[in-house]
Amino acid sequence: MDIVLKIWRQKSATDKGAMQEYQLKDISSDMSFLEMLDVLNEKLIVEKHPDGPVAFDSDCREGICGTCGVMINGRAHGPLDKTTTCQLHMRSFKDKDTIYVEPFRAKSFSIIRDLTVDRSSFDKIIQRGGYVSVTTGGACDANSVLVSKEQADQAMDNAACIGCGACVASCKNASAMLFTAAKVSHLGLLPQGQPERFSRVDNMVKAMVDEGFGGCTNEGECEAVCPKGITLGSIARLNRDFLYGKIKPREL
Amino acid sequence: MNYIKLTTSSMIGEKLVMATTGMVMMLFLAGHLVGNTLLFVGREEFNLYADFLNSFKMVYLVEAGLMLVLVAHVWSAIRLTLANKRARPVGYVIKRKAINSTWMSSHMAHTGVVILLFLIMHIASMKLGPWDNEKIKHADTLYDLVLKLFADPIYSGIYLVCMILLGFHLHHAMKSSFITLGVARKHRLDCYAKASLLYSLFISIGFSSFPVYFYILSII
Numbered sequence: 001m002d003i004v005l006k007i008w009r010q011k012s013a014t015d016k017g018a019m020q021e022y023q024l025k026d027i028s029s030d031m032s033f034l035e036m037l038d039v040l041n042e043k044l045i046v047e048k049h050p051d052g053p054v055a056f057d058s059d060c061r062e063g064i065c066g067t068c069g070v071m072i073n074g075r076a077h078g079p080l081d082k083t084t085t086c087q088l089h090m091r092s093f094k095d096k097d098t099i100y101v102e103p104f105r106a107k108s109f110s111i112i113r114d115l116t117v118d119r120s121s122f123d124k125i126i127q128r129g130g131y132v133s134v135t136t137g138g139a140c141d142a143n144s145v146l147v148s149k150e151q152a153d154q155a156m157d158n159a160a161c162i163g164c165g166a167c168v169a170s171c172k173n174a175s176a177m178l179f180t181a182a183k184v185s186h187l188g189l190l191p192q193g194q195p196e197r198f199s200r201v202d203n204m205v206k207a208m209v210d211e212g213f214g215g216c217t218n219e220g221e222c223e224a225v226c227p228k229g230i231t232l233g234s235i236a237r238l239n240r241d242f243l244y245g246k247i248k249p250r251e252l
Numbered sequence: 253m254n255y256i257k258l259t260t261s262s263m264i265g266e267k268l269v270m271a272t273t274g275m276v277m278m279l280f281l282a283g284h285l286v287g288n289t290l291l292f293v294g295r296e297e298f299n300l301y302a303d304f305l306n307s308f309k310m311v312y313l314v315e316a317g318l319m320l321v322l323v324a325h326v327w328s329a330i331r332l333t334l335a336n337k338r339a340r341p342v343g344y345v346i347k348r349k350a351i352n353s354t355w356m357s358s359h360m361a362h363t364g365v366v367i368l369l370f371l372i373m374h375i376a377s378m379k380l381g382p383w384d385n386e387k388i389k390h391a392d393t394l395y396d397l398v399l400k401l402f403a404d405p406i407y408s409g410i411y412l413v414c415m416i417l418l419g420f421h422l423h424h425a426m427k428s429s430f431i432t433l434g435v436a437r438k439h440r441l442d443c444y445a446k447a448s449l450l451y452s453l454f455i456s457i458g459f460s461s462f463p464v465y466f467y468i469l470s471i472i
Binding site for chain 2: 008073075105107108154172173174206208209212213214216217220223225235237238240241243244246
């Protein structure tokens with residue numbers, strides 16, 4: 001299949017950047033989206049194109065690491081539901097299609113080059129509470145702490161978040177609520193996460209504001225593009241824990 | 253809970269203010285609509301109801317409370333909207349595809365401004381209108397004032413459009429409040445969306461019925 005690509009090219013964080021058009025011929029419909037970009041890059045290198053190859057993030061290419069992620073025709077990770085960019089294949093497009101590729105945009109996600117963005121703001125949110133404190137020493141028996149099936153399932157569903165940033169990219173307010181809510185729910189649902197449950201929410205929410213993310217307006221654009229199917233229910237859970245943490249009586 | 257600390261420390265605190273004040277106003281709206289249906293019953297009944305409400309000294313306290321709630325709602329809305337705009341200084345070349353969001357949910361600020369302007373008009377004409385002013389004919393009752401105002405097609409038209417936009421605002425507002433307040437559970441999100449739709453239809457159609465009914469009454 002033949003396609004026309006319009007890709008955002010930006011040399012550095014301070015460069016202005018613009019959309020550039022590239023023509024690709026004889027692309028196999030079995031190629032993944034990133035393989036198609038690889039083909040383009042090979043072509044640009046061989047042709048010694050003045051723009052140079054397109055910089056984009058990728059790592060596992062199995063849809064489990066959260067490294068890849070671009071806006072494809074105005075939708076994060078492209079047209080398929082619950083699919084990362086690397087797991088999107090060219091069969092999802094038609095011959096002679098024009099595909100617009102842009103980086104994820106947010107004040108907190110500064111562009112490094114072309115389609116690569118700096119998502120270390122997510123790491124900073126994690127550093128402020130996305131962990132459980134564990135005492136050192138011999139590991140206890142895995143089954144010594146009982147977890148109900150329902151809670152384990154829900155925690156697992158939220159643990160599926162790969163931190164790709166599609167939620168931020170597709171939110172009209174560039175809010176990181178879905179990401180933070182997934183982390184808060186994942187840990188807050190398990191017994192090991194209880195000691196820091198309310199301070200975790202408080203600290204991570206503060207980190208979200210410090211990093212310059214917007215607020216949530218509960219429209220659900222994030223859950224629509226989330227490759228791991230995290231829902232607004234997690235956001236409600238974060239809000240619930242946040243509020244309860246503020247009004248609960250002090251224990252000591 | 254320290255109000256200032258809560259709202260300035262995080263956006264969720266501010267959103268909690270939006271949700272609670274919104275809920276209070278939604279409760280008030282429902283009561284207001286039910287009371288106003290007496291307009292359909294007749295002049296005597298409606299005026300009796302209006303006099304009854306005004307006979308309480310507490311009514312001023314309630315009005316002041318509602319005004320405070322409105323101010324808090326608008327203040328938080330302005331602060332949140334500005335912060336949200338700052339979060340994405342450079343937009344996309346291709347417009348983001350709307351999947352779950354609707355025109356109603358993404359234009360809350362716009363419909364909110366219209367409703368605020370409507371409220372000013374509404375309070376100025378209905379509440380502080382000539383019926384309350386003793387210098388102007390005291391015989392003019394609230395019922396007659398309503399009749400007179402709605403006989404004006406421009407007033408009725410503006411009223412009608414605002415009530416439709418109010419319905420749009422409430423449609424997202426209620427559902428969103430349930431999520432912000434953390435009441436909504438994952439498996440019940442659809443129920444809250446439906447409840448919110450029903451409530452917004454109830455309010456929007458309910459309040460729209462007054463200008464439509466009285467305007468038709470005035471021309472026949």
